[in-house]
Amino acid sequence: MITGTQRHDDMSRSFALTTRLDAIIAWGQKNALWPMPYGTACCGIELMSVMGPKYDLARFGAEVVRFSPRQSDLLLVAGTITEKMAPVLVRIYRQMLEPKFVISMGACASSGGFYRAYHVLQGCDKVIPVDVYVPGCPPTPEAVLDGVMLLQRMIQKRTPRPWKDNWKAPDYE
Amino acid sequence: MSKLTEIKSELAPRFSVSQFEFNSAFGDDVLVVPKSDIFQVLQFLRDSGKFDFLIDVCGVHYPQRQKPFDVVYHLFNSKDASRLRVKVPLAEGESIPSALPLWKGADWFEREAFDMFGIRFDGHPNLRKILTHHQFAGHPLRKDYEADRQQHCTETLPIHFDHDGATRGDVLNERYMPINLGPSHPAMHGTLRVMAELDGETVVRAACEIGYLHRCFEKMAETHPYNQVIPYTDRLNYCSAPMNNVGYCKTVEKLLGVEIPARAQAMRVILCELSRIIDHIIAVGTGGVDLGALTSFFHLFTYREKVYTLFEKLCGARLTVSMTRIGGMAQDAPEGWFDDVMVFVKEMRQGIDEISQLMLGNKIFIKRTQGIAPVKAADAIAWGYTGPLLRASGVGLDLRKSKPYYGYEGLEFDIPVGTNGDIYDRYLVRIEEMRQSCRIIEQVCRSVPGGDYTIRDKGIVLPEKKDVYGNIEGLMNHFMLVIKGLRPPVGEVYDATEAANGELGFYLVSDGSANPYRLKVRPPCFAIYQSFPTVVKGWQVADAIATVASMNVIAGELDR
Incomplete structure (x- = not known):
């Protein structure tokens, strides 16, 4: 015999849930990352594979690729950033709206890779704050997916991001 | 009579050839000309029909010499596939007449030589930096510039046309x-x-x-031993990485004077043709995206993934494979790999048919591409076009036919040629080339030669791991080669292969040490x-x- 209160409880469980506001916002954020692919080099080609039919980043809610920084919240730096490119990258990053996240894909973007050279920036974290580094030259698509999932967990848990909070834009422009 | 003596006899009545130097080394013809005569010599070589292509212009720095710079021109004749290297020694601060009035394609090559070495070309209308950023001081490929001395760029370049950024x-x-x-x-x-x-x-x-x-590929090559340059070459045209490996190794092997075994040749041909297919997949697939058709990209990428799987089976890497070594391949193909390739080719043939119906038969695609921005054959030659774009303009030049290597001469395949040189023809040529590549792979796979996958010269190739750990001789050879390095003879060579985008050339100068003294890449799309x-x-x-x-x-x- 189901009492009236119980029946209402069951009913409400079937279409509603209780949560904290920040938790549901985080849930929404992590499952709707709109990446801006900043593919400059070889990693850009592997990023195409990540977006492509076999690996399909859409499964993680991040298929809406936006080439406009104004419309995206995840900057995927895929490839070598040269000295010539650095000011452009900073400008793109500053044009993105909060909240925003950065994944550095591959050895070059993370550290300059094996290009210890006169025209290569030794890691894009020299100019912008990076949340997740994905190693590899280039990383396999699985590794990139792992990086995206790691970022999702960070968003869900609201992991503190001092590198971003303390970031000062290079005194460009 | 060799081509060089023929040139010498024809130059003799016109120039004071006693000041010229004619020599042939490592199979390349070289002509050294003083600065005062260079423009007339180039003009004569072009107008007499000896050489119709200016393939490359670059600089080399020899700080010990009295005239520390060489400007090096690489000429090519599309009729008989002969080449000539013309060198001009220059003192510090000297300038040289620009070849721009003769070949439009000299434009960026001369700008690059200016950027990298500070060589000035008289009469060049727009001689300014091209590769380094506008705040960069100095000329990085000079020997006194340290490879890792970075200079920060703090501002973006505003919109500018022929003038300076400022x-x-x-x-x-x-x-x-x-x-x-x-x-x-x-x-x-x-x-x-x-x-x-x-x-x-x-x-x-x-x-x-x-x-x-x-x-800074070229500077990195100068600071790394020969075999360690191979991973850098992967990242030149990363859409078809194995082709760059092959092109580079072939050049070093030409300098060393070694012939790689038949099995290694066959494997290289298969890798090259697979790369050609996946490179054209990117070109056609993303070309469709740029015209608003996303399907072609998704559809073609499934085939690209299949090739990645083949590469993974072969060596473990997907994109940047570094599969070749100087003297052959890094390792043999695993069992059944050639059968896997055959299975893929069969699927690919069907895929090509589908994609050609999807794109080439599509009304919107035709309207957007046919007759758009055509390039005439004469212009294409003057610009230094090679590869599919040159063939789309109606010039049937392909190094695999005109100067065959690795057994291409024994294979049956056709060179597709366009008529108008418009965008449609370029895709038409690319898609047909994919079919021809399938044909080549099938022929090679049907009869892969047995034998070793690399030469066994102990001064060139590292011994196998079982020998290194198993016997003292192997250990010693390994030790010696690692410590001493692979040291080719002193000299210089230019060698080219037909890459997916056109002629991929490497000009290699060796001073007998373990690192290349100078390695100039002639990238096809730079000229285009x-x-x-x-x-x-x-x-x-x-x-x-x-x-x-x-x-x-x-x-x-x-x-x-």
């Missing part, structure tokens, strides 16, 4: 609108930047700024892309985007 020219007048596309722009590939001035939708003039992916402002002039912006896509400019090899 003087903006007559941009922003009332009639025309300047727009900037790139280096981060949805319609631009990689890191290209195009600045255009528009009258309504029509491009009045355009300019390209490149160098946003200048990763410099024609872009001229080609798109008078066409609409959307056509310009389609043109960039059809040129398949890969920033990795463009900027190096």
